[in-house]
Amino acid sequence: MNWEQVISKKVQDIPPSGIRKFFDLVSEVDDVISLGVGEPDHVTPWHVREAAYYSLEKGHTMYTSNYGLLELREEINKYLESSFGVDYNPDDQILVTVGVSEAVDLALRTLLEEGDELLLPEPSYVSYQPAAQLTGADVVKVPTKQENNFKLDPKELEKAITSQSKVLILCYPNNPTGAVMSEDELKEIAALVKKHDLFVLADEIYAELTYDDSYTSFASLDGMKERTVLLNGFSKAYAMTGWRIGYAAAPEPIINAMMKIHQYTMLCAPIVSQNAALEALRNGNQEKDKMVKSYKQRRNVIVKGLNEIGLDCFKPKGAFYVFPSIKSTGLSSEEFAQRLLQEEGVVVIPGNVFGESGEGFIRCSYASSLENIYEALNRMERFIEQL
Structure with missing residues (x-):
């Protein structure tokens, strides 16, 4: 063969x-x-595991909506609004996924196709480039430097932008460097996003693990909510890696398109994990x-x-x-x-x-x-x- x-x-x-x-x-x-x-x-945490046990005892072993449990989506929106000042319609602007990894894949497949360019600041999480390659898009790497604490330099970003550039990935706090960008620094990036008509994939899975300053969600910046797919989940902040539960929040047309891929591949995230995530958001602080x-x-x-x-x-x-x-x-x-x-x-x-x-x-x-x-x-x- x-x-x-x-x-x-x-x-x-x-x-x-x-x-x-x-x-x-x-x-x-x-x-x-x-x-x-x-x-x-x-x-x-025990109370999160206990919520999963109770959900099984109650017979919650069926499929959920492709979008995820509405109760969980409502709680996710409350969290995003209270923590980062950005709100979404739980009915059609939030999608519960099998970990943030699935959300990355869905978002890139929704936004990119042959001939498009993904702008990828490096060093970067290892999954971004392969996921983009599977869409047929080209990956344009934007280096970050130690002397700048591995923050994305607006000048370096603008040098990398071409007429084919479509999506920019932002992962802050960053894996692997731990870098965090301030609100003022993100505003400089937002100005370029608007100037060059880009869309942003904001992977904010480490948002709760910020130590010295308050955290700014990219979608909360002026004019950026409609240009951003916000990704987050439960793996890091709530020690729930094996539960494989994450979510995406974005304008309705984007979420609806992501859901179409999701419903034919994953259908829905496991209901037990969704119930555990609901407990984590409500009582896990x-x-x-x-x-x-x-x-x-x-x-x-x-x-x-x-x-x-x-x-x-x-x-x-x-x-x-x-x-x-x-x-x-x-x-x-x-x-x-x-x-x-x-x-x-x-x-x-x-x-x-x-x-x-x-x-x-x-x-x-x-x-x-x-x-x-x-x-x-x-x-x-x-x-x-x-x-």
Whole structure:
């Protein structure tokens, strides 16, 4: 069988995830401490799990509306309005999805086609580029820089814009860098979005994990709500990664188009997860705030520790990642991460898997215990001294 003729060329051209590829190496090493996984180390709060149990006991095991439970969509709108000052019609402007990952795929397939360009600030989350490639669109990368704390520079963005540019992805707080953009900085981007008639995919899954300043949702800026698909979910703030529950909010024509794809592929998000998400929104703030407080403490520890051992690292204002430079070691990102794993049993992610702008850096997640962070720092210091 000639599999190259059987399998779609678009799929063949997509490389496997650099993160998954790297984790294949972990099984070969004993006594591993992982700073690699972008997942809370907290368990989903008990009252959220209990809500799921009760929903099963009540026999809630059926399909929901393609859009998701109306009660959940109403609660999502209340949350967006009270937290970020932006409101949507729950009937036709909010779509509940199977995680934010599905929402990214639906939005890009709705907005892009052959010949369009997606503007992608780098370093970036690994799923954006492959999802865009599957639409046939071209991906135009916009580098962000360490000296600017990896924020999107309006001048760099405008240089990348062409007549084919259609969609801009914004992910702040950022994965992998932890960068956050202020309201004034986002307004500069909004001016370019309006000037060049762009549409924005705003992935705000880490919005609740903002530590030093208030968070500004891009859709809340003047004139941006009608130009934005706002994505958010429950994985990070409520420690609900495995529940696979997210949502998109956008103008009705966009949500309706996304729903058409959703109804033929996923149909609806699992009802048990939707009921759990409803409980999280209504009663989850106390546990969420405790988790955020613990992440901030860990951030301060890991940033201080990395700088002390000679890895230049700015203090991120959001998410649960740091993105230190390893250029002083003379190793590439891949070499550093592989040797650190093999020689000291510490898992970090090579920065280059997040795009060319990530070369010379590594991503470390501090969604791990303080004990593990201290031990990982000790091992990293020993590794660097031996180079």
